[in-house]
Amino acid sequence: MLTRDIKYLKGVGEARAKLLASELDIHTLADLLHYFPTRHVDRSRFYRIRDFSGTEMPYIQLRGQFINFSKEGEGRKQRLTATFTDGERLCQVTWFAKIQTIAAMYRPGVEYVLFGKPAYKYNAWQFVHPEVEAFDPARPPQGLRGIYGLTETLRKRGVTSRLIQSLVGNLLASIPKGAIAESLPAEILTERRLMPLDEALRNMHFPESVQALQRASERLKFEELFYLELHILEYARRRNTQLHGHILARVGPLFNKFYSEVVPFPLTGAQKRVLRELRADMRTGRQMNRLLQGDVGSGKTLVAFMTMLLAVDNGLQAALMAPTEILATQHAESLAKWAEPLGIRVELLTGSTRTARRRDIAEGLLDGSIHILVGTHALIEDSVQFRNLGVAVIDEQHRFGVAQRAKLWSKAEVAPHVLVMTATPIPRTLAMTVYGDLDVSVIDELPPGRKPIQTWLRFDDNRNEVYRHLNNELRQGRQAYIVYPLIQESEKSDMKSAEEGFERIKGLFPGVEVALVHGKMKPAAKDLQMQRFASGEARILVATTVIEVGVNVPNASVMIIENAERFGLSQLHQLRGRVGRGADLSYCILMSKHQLGADTRKRLGIMTETTDGFLISEADMKLRGPGDMEGTQQSGIAFNLKLANLARDGQIISVARADAIRILDGKLLLMPASIDVINRELRTRFAKEIDWGRIS
Ligand code: ADP
Ligand code: MG
Numbered sequence: 001m002l003t004r005d006i007k008y009l010k011g012v013g014e015a016r017a018k019l020l021a022s023e024l025d026i027h028t029l030a031d032l033l034h035y036f037p038t039r040h041v042d043r044s045r046f047y048r049i050r051d052f053s054g055t056e057m058p059y060i061q062l063r064g065q066f067i068n069f070s071k072e073g074e075g076r077k078q079r080l081t082a083t084f085t086d087g088e089r090l091c092q093v094t095w096f097a098k099i100q101t102i103a104a105m106y107r108p109g110v111e112y113v114l115f116g117k118p119a120y121k122y123n124a125w126q127f128v129h130p131e132v133e134a135f136d137p138a139r140p141p142q143g144l145r146g147i148y149g150l151t152e153t154l155r156k157r158g159v160t161s162r163l164i165q166s167l168v169g170n171l172l173a174s175i176p177k178g179a180i181a182e183s184l185p186a187e188i189l190t191e192r193r194l195m196p197l198d199e200a201l202r203n204m205h206f207p208e209s210v211q212a213l214q215r216a217s218e219r220l221k222f223e224e225l226f227y228l229e230l231h232i233l234e235y236a237r238r239r240n241t242q243l244h245g246h247i248l249a250r251v252g253p254l255f256n257k258f259y260s261e262v263v264p265f266p267l268t269g270a271q272k273r274v275l276r277e278l279r280a281d282m283r284t285g286r287q288m289n290r291l292l293q294g295d296v297g298s299g300k301t302l303v304a305f306m307t308m309l310l311a312v313d314n315g316l317q318a319a320l321m322a323p324t325e326i327l328a329t330q331h332a333e334s335l336a337k338w339a340e341p342l343g344i345r346v347e348l349l350t351g352s353t354r355t356a357r358r359r360d361i362a363e364g365l366l367d368g369s370i371h372i373l374v375g376t377h378a379l380i381e382d383s384v385q386f387r388n389l390g391v392a393v394i395d396e397q398h399r400f401g402v403a404q405r406a407k408l409w410s411k412a413e414v415a416p417h418v419l420v421m422t423a424t425p426i427p428r429t430l431a432m433t434v435y436g437d438l439d440v441s442v443i444d445e446l447p448p449g450r451k452p453i454q455t456w457l458r459f460d461d462n463r464n465e466v467y468r469h470l471n472n473e474l475r476q477g478r479q480a481y482i483v484y485p486l487i488q489e490s491e492k493s494d495m496k497s498a499e500e501g502f503e504r505i506k507g508l509f510p511g512v513e514v515a516l517v518h519g520k521m522k523p524a525a526k527d528l529q530m531q532r533f534a535s536g537e538a539r540i541l542v543a544t545t546v547i548e549v550g551v552n553v554p555n556a557s558v559m560i561i562e563n564a565e566r567f568g569l570s571q572l573h574q575l576r577g578r579v580g581r582g583a584d585l586s587y588c589i590l591m592s593k594h595q596l597g598a599d600t601r602k603r604l605g606i607m608t609e610t611t612d613g614f615l616i617s618e619a620d621m622k623l624r625g626p627g628d629m630e631g632t633q634q635s636g637i638a639f640n641l642k643l644a645n646l647a648r649d650g651q652i653i654s655v656a657r658a659d660a661i662r663i664l665d666g667k668l669l670l671m672p673a674s675i676d677v678i679n680r681e682l683r684t685r686f687a688k689e690i691d692w693g694r695i696s
Pocket of ligand 2 (some may be wrong): 300301395
């Protein structure tokens, strides 16, 4: 019955149905029931102005009269202001649109009710575009009222929040209580004490109380996350049972020799733990697909190398793919250094590798004399053929998509084990969901002895002090980065700010070599400049954010970030990770303009307070929402979450995930009716069903 077209609902009709479909994606009665208010207004009491506190109030209702109206400003800037009183104190009301209509509609001396969110500004409490209705003494006080999100088009065509509410009201009134079919398995509903769907939907639109609304929303969030987890987990399991991998049973002489004789420092506890996790994966005969998260500087490269040694010890080859030429080169250098005492051959293949060399490498890959190949995208070209690729490591995941990973697999009869490494720390519950097709390991410990990077927030009028400090560091032989924001809409101005900065720095530090890298440069030119800096020839690198990913210049001790307010927290953290790689104290200086909004101040404040990537990323997600997080767009999984928030609802995610796992493991036995419910929901949400035959 709920699958019926919305146009048959009383008060809708053809025209409105079209509008609701195009603007809000509401096609059926069920869609309407799932179009939830974005917030609720407390209509259980009238507030008094004298009770207002702070500088901003929640949505409230106020009863009283308009005293006077006046039009101010000209043309497009015109506005209507009114003074309103609750009989005791005054407040201001302002409208910027529909001025004529409003001025004609409300009169002084009549009792009205205002709904809105007052803010204290210009020495008075202000309402902007509140909802206004005549006070009706006969009407009993109401509880919470839903406010629905609308588009501009809908507003212009006369669709209001009230209208939607009355449509939902009509619909709900026509359905007998309890008649809306449940969408969660009864077993879970009972065990988790969740509100039934029928009750939850009614309470989302017309809450009986704040508590009931809370429980309704929790239940609906749980439902979204439960099906999302079920979908992801089922997908991951299918992959695991289908793809076979090399069995790397042996921890051989290379691994052991490296561990006991070559590696110059003890591994951290986290590195050891992760290596155990990787080895456990690769012993089983299924193909490993693992994400390795570790903060900048946590020592992922070493873990990658030792994983590759396991492949070589078992008679297989390994590859390491990096997103840029300079990174690939750096990796090849450090790997070659470690590999040399072991007597294994490491080669580098990038876009600029000469033809003769390429031929040589191609041969070595086929006859197996090359054990480890490091490179860029060049590795996934068709011409690159391995004899037997056993392990593929991909550094800095966000530059490679799922499709590119798959291309690496297709190179071998048996898919190689894949290890994807990223320095973007994502809280674990989220990572498990976002990278649902990957298992997750975390290096959550930095090597001992690192000095925390000093982070300062400085403003334009502190420039002299900042440059004096920079000069000090340069005089001690150190190097420095100066980073400008990359402005995507207009790469021109990105280039301009970096170029101006470059000229200014050259003027300020005569005799100091300065390199410049910006978004408009050709990759080869970029690499050349990076190389100048990496080799120490250039002492300062002025750049837009192209250096974000992984370069290692241990001698650099200063990171100055211009217009720091324009960067996301995770980005700032990545940038800061470029310094502090040597033994010396390092500095990160966030430059900003003076007038910062409260949010920005908070964001930059977090940077000065902590260097813990996980804390930072959690804070970032809370401020921005996970949709913006690097990497999340690439998971290829449609989330379609209406209520649940991956950043804030970690608790619900854990429970929903645990229940999904119990069901897939056959640990929670379901009645046939519940299985039908799950299949129906998975079909509508993800166009699939679970093969229950495989669940024992
Ligand atoms: P990232 O995880 O950012 O890729 P790297 O692998 O580049 O970090 O490691 C950063 C630095 O720390 C390197 O110079 C590396 O040799 C060093 N390192 C790695 N593991 C350890 C360890 N267990 N103890 C001391 N230094 C280590
Ligand atoms: Mg790295």
